[in-house]
Amino acid sequence: MSNPPADKRYLVYLASNASGLDVERYEVQRLMARHGMVNVGLACREDAGPYDWNLVRSQIESADLFILLLGDDYGPMAxxxxxxxxxxxVHAKSLNKPTLAFIKNSLPEKNHTEAQRRLLGLHRIVAQQSPYKLWHLREELLSQVRAALSSNLLTIGPGWIPAQCSVAPPPAVAVPAATEEPMTPRQRQSRSRQMLNLQVTAKVYQGGNLSLEEVLLPARLDKLLNPLQGLLQKGASEDRLRSQLEGLISPTVRTQLLERKPNAHAVDDIRISRTQFQQMLQNWKVLGLIRSNGEAGRAVWQATGNVIE
Structure with missing residues (x-):
């Protein structure tokens, strides 16, 4: 990483299990702080509340760098x-996030338990897909992290400069919004019933390998809105609405992919295209079926109570 501005900051997702790595995690975060890096990672643990994959996923997606810290445990499982x-x-690699990995070299050579076999499998996957270093003692780990974060070869995302350090942009010039011709009742009904292919991706695990698969689910626009009405009555974010729909289609997607890949043992991270879902929200809004309060990612969507005959 070549000499960034002194006040530049980077979001880093430090991924690790909580068990047995408290001190190591703390020390790694101190080294990160010296390089203007802010940790947004959540340590995986079994003694806290339910694992919030939607939150974790958004944290990884916002990060400029992903650091994997592996200890003695495979960790809590989905x-x-x-x-x-x-x-x-896997999610960080699917996004092509810059990644560093530090693997504890503590597994016995043979007579592995089932948990150790799983951890060894993860070791192999990490070694195939990411720059990594082996460590055994804490001092060795910290030396390797220090060298990696200081390296001119480190790849990292764009980061940001805090608001008080940046130059205020010139005021935006207001552009008149384009207006649409009002639709007739017949046009509204036709648009609400249009068919689309819901674009869905999922990760399929097969024989220790992972592939990103796509499924197209034919669906009608108004039918896709129906299962979201409960959330829309109270108001919900785009992410929560999309997550609700993903949960509903997951059994169908999982069945289709396991038929397509008969040797697969797991299907995970089933997701609807964000761009397509945003287009769906705008269509429902134009039809007068939902409205939004707020801006961009902070918008809350609510049902209007209007019905198309």
């Missing part, structure tokens, strides 16, 4: 049999 930590690494 119902699919994949550990949360494994899932976080």
């Amino acid at each position: 119902p699919t049999g994949i550990s949360f930590l494994h899932r976080e690494f």
